Amino acid sequence: MPAASPVADDQSFASVAMPHLPTVARVARALARGGADADDLVQETYLRALKHWHTFIPGSDCRRWLVTICRHAHYAQHNRARVVTAVEDEQLESLASVRVHQAAVAEGLGGMFSTLDLGPAITAAIAGLDPVFRDVVTLYDVEGFSYDEIAEMLGIPLGTVRSRLYRARRQLQEQLVEYARDAGFGPRAATALSHPSDG
Amino acid sequence: MTGPLSCEDIVHRLWPFLDGALPESERAAVVAHLEGCAACRSHHDFARAFLEAVHQAHRARSAPGEFDALQARVEAALANAHADGDT
Secondary structure (H helix, E strand, O other): OOOOOOOOOHHHHHHHOOHHHHHHHHHHHHOOOOOOOOOOHHHHHHHHHOHHHOOOOOOOHHHHHHHHHHHHHHHHOOOOOOOOOOOHHHHHHHHHHHHHHHHHHOOOOHHHHOOOOOHHHHHHHOOOOOHHHHHHHHHHOOOOOOOHHHHHHHOHHHHHHHHHHHHHHHHHOOOOOHHHHOOOOOOOOOOOOOOOHOO | OOOOHHHHHHHHHHHHHHHOOOOHHHHHHHHHHHHHOOOHHHHHHHHHHHHHHHHHHHOOOOOOOOOOOHHHHHHHHHHHHHOOOOO
C-alpha cells in the first residue's frame, strides 16, 4: 500500500482506497452471489468510504476497512437473518473433511483436484454457500486475509472464523466430489483408504 | 517441542497446518508424522490440492482490465457525489 497522506483529501482517497477496488469487487460478487447487485454494492461501498474518509486512519489497513464497509452495506440492504444453526466445531469439521477425502478415494477421485479443471465448479460452489460460510472462505481462501483480520472484520471470535472456514471448505469439497462424480470422472472400483481415524 | 502426534491429532491440525497457523513446535511434529504415515500424507495431499485448486480458480478468473469499467463507473459516481456536496 502506498504511504498514506496525513491529509484526508481526494488525492489520498484516490491513491489509497481506489487500488483496492478489485478486492472490494470480488468480495461484493461473493456477497451478491455473482448477481447484478455486485457492481452497485461496490459503488455504494466507495461512496460510503469517501463520505467517511475523514475517519480512516492514515497508515492503517485500507483494504480491510473497505471490505468491512462493503459487508455492512450489503447486509444493511438485504437485512437477511444470518443465523447459523449448525454446530460450529473445528475438530468435527476437520474429521468430516477427511471423510470427504475417503469417499473421493473410494470412487477413484483421490487425485481430482490435481487432474481436473474445476475452476468454474469452484466459483459456483463458493457462490452457493450459506452467506456466513461464503464470507469467511472468500475473505481467507480467495482474498488472503488472516484469521485475525477476518475475526475483526466480521466481529466474531477467532475460533468461529476457523470453524466456519473449515466447514466451508468441507462443503466445497463435498460439492466438488459430487460434481466430479456426476461428470463421470473416476472409476468406482478404487479401494477405499483405510485409516485409524475411521473409527 | 511437541511430542509425537497420533493420526487423530494430525486430522485436527491439517487445516491450520496448511494455513501456516500452527506454532513451530507443532508444525515440526506434524511434518514428522506426515513423513512416516502414508494415510495422513494422503489426506494432507488431497487437502493441499483442494486449496491450490481454489487459489487457481481465483487467479484464472482475474483477467487484466477486468475491473476497468467498474472503476470508471465508481469514479464517476464519486465525482458526482463530490460535486453534489455529499462528501
